[in-house]
Amino acid sequence: MSNQEIDEILEIIWMKKEKGKNDLCAIEDDIKRECRKNLIAEMQTKDLLQIISGKVELTSSGEKEAASLIRRHRLAERLLLDVLETKNDQLEASACEFEHILSEEVTAAICTLLGHPKECPHGLAIPPGQCCEKSNAILESVVSTLDKVAIGETAVVAYILTRDHPRLHKLMSFGITPGVEIKMHQKFPSYVIQVEETQIALEKEVVRSIYVRRNK
């Protein structure tokens, strides 16, 4: 069994688990599609996974391996889409190739370049690497969600984190885009913020998807 094949299986298990569908038969169905039936047993002997009451669980070494693969794949997707503006139909194939060739250092460099993104273009979580944890420790004090900003305080929009396209579009059309200054005006019964000379009322859920850099 080649390494590439093991990698594919690890990814499949990771993604199934993400959706909470990691029972054995569901995973076996997918693996059969990959034309190998005895892979599970092989991987068990390699201490990459174990089966606990009909559910496939990754061992700690398997988990580590899978997380790193998924991380490379999803970072590659972000890079291809956001920076290189690759067309959608080529995105998946290219990302699949990338995940096998990226070294640890290059991955960290890409992650830093992209600003340690939290989600892939499909809205799935990107497992954080060491570089993310380091940057978090520094950024934690500076970047926060908008609801943490005190009344009267001004902050600059860093990024907007939402999978909800209409929400993003609406915030943008009100001029709430990265780099724009926002002043917190009121927090109850609804949030009221000021952008330029416009007051905008919004609710907590929306406010929490706006990440800002606070001037300290």
Next chain:
Amino acid sequence: MQECHGKVNIDFSGLKKIALVGNPNVGKSVIFSHLTGMYVTVSNYPGTTVEMSRGAGTINHQKFEVIDTPGMNSVIPSSEDEKVARDLLLNERPDIVIQVADAKNLRRTLLLTLQLQAMGFPLILNLNMMDEAEQRRIDIDVKKLSDLLGVVVIATIATDGIGVCELKAAIGQVAKTGEKYKPKPLPDNAKEVRERQRREIDIYDTVVKKMPRGTLFLERLGDFTIHPLTGLPVLFFVLWLLYQVVGVWAAGNGVGFMEDVVFGEYINPWAIKLADLIIPLPLIKEFFVGEYGVITMALSYAIAIILPILSAFFLFFSILEDSGYLPRLAILLNRSFRVIGLSGKAVIPMVLGLGCDTMATMTTRTLDTQRERIIATLLLALAIPCSAQLGVILGMIGGLSAKATMIWAGVVIFIFFLTGYLAARILPGKSSDFIMEIPPIRLPKLKNILVKTMARIEWYLKEAVPLFIIGTMALFVFDKIQVLELIENLASPLVVSFMGLPAKATEAFLIGFFRRDYGAAGLYALAKAGLLSPTQIVVSLVTITLFIPCLAQLLVMIKERGARTAFYIVAFIFPFAFLVGGILNFILRYFKVAL
């Protein structure tokens, strides 16, 4: 609140087209009035205009077709009213596009300007509300802005007519050079979007200078109305004032004077005398001045009872609209409206419904999802009494007791939330985010208040009074051919036994089919004649409040939501209104509530 001004059919063929577009609440409708001399409703909240208005205007000896549009934040629409403006631009290819803009919000303005430019429209940028920018000590280099954009930029203070001349001159200039073009789709890939953002920031930083400033008085006032501690007391004060002005003063003194003096002592006696003199046939005489007479019933209800109340309400409401207070209610009420599947944004259509449910139903277009539009339409049809109806109700119940008023209001509000809650459970789909622009508090302009109030009164006289006359004629005919008695007998188990009302109240519900306010006026007359006990007044008023919407509203419901949805809504409301009335009657009598 908007009005239908019997649409004028002007032949626009062959005229060059000017489209007024721009962010919401920047003054497009004021500019429209300046260019065409036509009045369209102007208020201080986003979404006053939800439909296009067209007018002809002569500028530099050339005739143009001028088109006013609902506001849009981006050429990619996110609600139905935003779509109207975008479709106009793409389908009609106006010869000149004027982007009307709020000078103090240049960032948002430029976002749209650059989009319109990228699509290739022949553009004039009109920086309006320059006075407000100045008050906030924002200095804009108009000349440099024009150079950087490569677009004619004209500064105006439209409400005072300042700069309108220059705007007209600019239109003349652009019209001369203008040639046919084809709008390009908006280049919307990541690179273009970033490029536009970068240009926007560059231009903004170059032309705008902000000086330090203090807080303006009106800004303080605005904060006061939304502050968690002061917001609710302000709301109660506004409601109390509304009740005093409309329910006590207009309904008491105004109606008293019109009904007892003008109609009671002059018009009706004179009309009866005149009819005695010149009409020999008793049947025709009765048609005009009898119990169901056009003058003694239709006109005295419409002019003596409803008109004084309505005028006061319109005046009060116009001031509220122009002050910018109404959208602030959304901040206070968003959480409560979440219970009924709506967001704070729906507060505007609901409050406008207190003016006119028909126009408010059109305003539901500003809501983002179909589900929210249906819930709002249902609640407007069921539980929001329009100004005319509300005025008559306040006038009647105000004379009874505070307790009666509270019971009436409590039941209606309870039904509002109960129905909304159930509808939100049943209807599929999801609610949208609450993100809403709050306009600044402004000092209303007396002229606009008066023009708007007059326009609304005129609309009432033209639209509602003919329906009153038709309703009265139907009653007259029913009475003469003895169908009225038959209907009253048939409805007796419902009206008399179940709801505990006198049989004559059936007449009020019958005319309520034409307009709910007319039905309420019928109850008013019954109460005044001493035919209704306090309990009966409360029961009948709750029923007529919930009663089916007026014909005009029904037509708009069909137009906006489709015949099927409109039919379901009415089929639900009609029995439901009587059911609630009957249950209330039972409760009030069972617990022997003294009113």
